[in-house]
Amino acid sequence: MSVPLLGMETEYGIIREDMENSDPVEESMKLLQACERKSVSGKWAYSQENSHLDMRGFKVGSLAQDEEEDAFCAEDRKRPYSYLDMKCDRVLTNGARFYNDHTHPEYSTPECRSVLSLVAHDVAGERIVAECVALRNRELGGKPLQLFKNNTDYSGHSYGTHDNYLIPRETLFEDLVKGLTPFLVTRQLYAGAGKVGSESVGDFQGLQLAQRSDFIETVLSIETMTNRPLINTRDEPHAVSSRYRRLHLILGDANMSAYATALKVGSTSLVLNLIANGEKFPGLELADPVADVSKVSLDKTAALKRKANGTVTALEIQEAYLEAAEKAFAGKDRERDWILEEWKKTLDELRYSPEKLSDRIDWAIKEKLFTEFMQSEGIGWEDPMLKSLDLEYHNLDPDRGLYRGLEQEGDVYSLLSEEEIVRAVDSPPVGTRAQIRGQAVAQSAENIKRIHWTGVEFVNGEILDLTGVISSEEVEEVLNTCKQLV
Amino acid sequence: MEMNDPLRREEKKETGPDRDDSGPSSPEPSRPGKDSLLKRMKKVDPKQSEKYKQRTGQ
Numbered sequence: 001m002s003v004p005l006l007g008m009e010t011e012y013g014i015i016r017e018d019m020e021n022s023d024p025v026e027e028s029m030k031l032l033q034a035c036e037r038k039s040v041s042g043k044w045a046y047s048q049e050n051s052h053l054d055m056r057g058f059k060v061g062s063l064a065q066d067e068e069e070d071a072f073c074a075e076d077r078k079r080p081y082s083y084l085d086m087k088c089d090r091v092l093t094n095g096a097r098f099y100n101d102h103t104h105p106e107y108s109t110p111e112c113r114s115v116l117s118l119v120a121h122d123v124a125g126e127r128i129v130a131e132c133v134a135l136r137n138r139e140l141g142g143k144p145l146q147l148f149k150n151n152t153d154y155s156g157h158s159y160g161t162h163d164n165y166l167i168p169r170e171t172l173f174e175d176l177v178k179g180l181t182p183f184l185v186t187r188q189l190y191a192g193a194g195k196v197g198s199e200s201v202g203d204f205q206g207l208q209l210a211q212r213s214d215f216i217e218t219v220l221s222i223e224t225m226t227n228r229p230l231i232n233t234r235d236e237p238h239a240v241s242s243r244y245r246r247l248h249l250i251l252g253d254a255n256m257s258a259y260a261t262a263l264k265v266g267s268t269s270l271v272l273n274l275i276a277n278g279e280k281f282p283g284l285e286l287a288d289p290v291a292d293v294s295k296v297s298l299d300k301t302a303a304l305k306r307k308a309n310g311t312v313t314a315l316e317i318q319e320a321y322l323e324a325a326e327k328a329f330a331g332k333d334r335e336r337d338w339i340l341e342e343w344k345k346t347l348d349e350l351r352y353s354p355e356k357l358s359d360r361i362d363w364a365i366k367e368k369l370f371t372e373f374m375q376s377e378g379i380g381w382e383d384p385m386l387k388s389l390d391l392e393y394h395n396l397d398p399d400r401g402l403y404r405g406l407e408q409e410g411d412v413y414s415l416l417s418e419e420e421i422v423r424a425v426d427s428p429p430v431g432t433r434a435q436i437r438g439q440a441v442a443q444s445a446e447n448i449k450r451i452h453w454t455g456v457e458f459v460n461g462e463i464l465d466l467t468g469v470i471s472s473e474e475v476e477e478v479l480n481t482c483k484q485l486v
Numbered sequence: 487m488e489m490n491d492p493l494r495r496e497e498k499k500e501t502g503p504d505r506d507d508s509g510p511s512s513p514e515p516s517r518p519g520k521d522s523l524l525k526r527m528k529k530v531d532p533k534q535s536e537k538y539k540q541r542t543g544q
Contacts (some may be wrong), residue, residue: 011543024541065544103541154535159543224544250544373527388534389527405523 002276003269004470005111005166005239005432006118008261010254011104011159012129013148013394018140024103025079025086027145031105032088032098034135037128040445044089044099045452053235054222055173055245064225065102091451093442094124094427095434102225104159105129105147110434111166111453113472114335115266117429119258120416124424130396143397149254150394151211154387156199158215160224161254162232163265165247166239166470171276176247177231179275181219182284183268183321184230184251185292186314188213189300190346191264193253194363196370196381196390200294205381207370207390209363211253213297218290224250230289238453240468247272251293256394256403258415259360263346266339270325279324283308284317300350318347360413366393369402431472436464436479 014031016022052060079086089099095110107125112118129147137143152158167176192210200214208214212228221229230251237246249268255261285307286292295302296314303311322343329336349356357364370389374380395401398408406412428438433453440448440456450457454467469478531537 013538013540015538015540017537021539102543104543148538153538153540155539157540157542159540162544225542369523369527373524376524383532384536385530385532388530388532388536391535391538392527392530400526400529402523402527405526409520409523411523 002168002171002273003165005113006115006265006269007109007111007164008118008122008125008265009106009108009160009162009164010122010125010149011101011106011161012396013150013153013159014103014105015146015148016144017146018142018144025100028100028103028105029081029086029088030139031129031132031136031145031147032090032100034139035090035098035128035132036135037090037092037131038442038445039090039092039098040441040448040451041088041090042084043448043451044087044091044097045450045455045457047450048452048454049236051234051236052222055233055235056220060222064223064227091437091441092128093438094121094424095429095432095438095441096121096125096128097453098125098128102159105132110428110438111432112429112434113432114429115262115269115339116335116416116420117424118265119262120420120424121429122261123258123416123421126396127421127425130398133396146400147396148391148394149256149396150193150391151254152195152199152214154197154199154391158199158212158228160212160250161252163249163252163268165249165269165272166237166244167247167272168276169237169241169243169245171245173245175280176272176275177220178285179279179281180271181230181289182281182286182317183271184249185286185289185304186296186317187264187267188253188293188297189314189318189350190267190343190357190361191252191255191260192297192361192363193255193260193394194366194390196366196386198298201298204298207363207367207381209297209300212251213293216251216290216293230293238467239470244470253362254394255362257360257362257365257412259342259413260362262415263339263342266335267321267325267343270329270336270339270343271321274321274324274328277328279328281320281324284312284320286312315347315350318343322347359411362393365403365406365412366390369393369406431475433466433469433475433478435475436466436469436482439479440464 014027087099097108109121133147136145188210195208195211198204215228217227218229220231220233221227222233232248232250234248237244287305287307292304326340358368393402398404428434447458449459456464
């Protein structure tokens, strides 16, 4: 496989319902402080971070996020704690990072080797965040704190769900951009979480496919808070940079459906493997891919202009990628066969019977649920209640969240067993460097001075450099030779 | 509450990407919980999304 590691970062929406103007910095801090899970706290090695290198071969002076951070620093002078206190970094025994990023609690999964493992760790993140919400609400009394796994506040503020893929550096960046762009524009057909209304087209009333599609402004950019791109060009592999890139995709939605997450990450991973194999998709290049993101989200059957000539639909583009992936990967292994089968089934159902998607694709689940509600109440998409229902679909509270209600009633497809989720909450993915990190946290938390994706520094001065530890063999070697450390 | 049925759970376990499986199976067509979900939806504050103000993230 040309994608040895996968990861997912999710920023959660946070609100105190008993306050008119809740302070997200304060509330996010209190949430993280309520966490009772064994972890290494406040030891994240920020010195190892460098988000200013661009894959196009240059370094930028500053990013919008720097200005945001600076503004917070200025604001923080009035607060009785430091910038690092505010970040509340935690590294957990499952190898995940849980902290505050730009006023949102963020759960970054550990690095995973398989799609199923990544999805389990993404759902584990929901569990851990919800557990902290319950602990914080116990302190407050009642349930004034509510968290949402979504990407918008319906007023123009978006926050991200980023899918990450470690890929070979030898794949030319230009080939990556050309090969991937039409796929990314159209994967929202099954990866879109659905959104009532639009934050870019004011008079749109209805359900669009994706939450983030209103916020994509360019094909390539290193920025993440403004000028958001289809492909983020930040060159920060957290691995040996001569061998790898980390493809950091910021256009995706926060899926409540684990099946949708699996299909999104699985299909993207297969397309990356096709591109690494030298496959090109010249007939699929779009004349205006950025405009097409929003166009497809608002109308999944829209005709998209090709760069060459003629038009193509989002579904036809996805079918072309699927056909190439089937030719290259069918019968190779069980996981790839599962992705191919489910991808095909989903595209076939989109073409012939889209109502069948309403138990596992988020936008389709919402469409069915909200249509039934509108019929029962005699209201339409323009009713403000619909946006509130849309928000509540993403609420992590088991007694309030609409997706949670559907799960409890068995109305949505359940990809993971309870055992798989519980295991991911407590334990790292076996055979990845996250196993070493998680083991270090579980067994030697008090001996850790600094910790990062790329290594662990211990208080005795010893450094465990994991920058080059990618394969399961390399992981095993470290575990065998560094038993005294981890 | 079908999801709490261990037999059903076992059936579901056989349908993941690295297991022997034939893809997802749809839930039962009958929806005993439809009314309770409708009640849950009716309890939602119509101004919930209006009150929900966030700051820009990444």
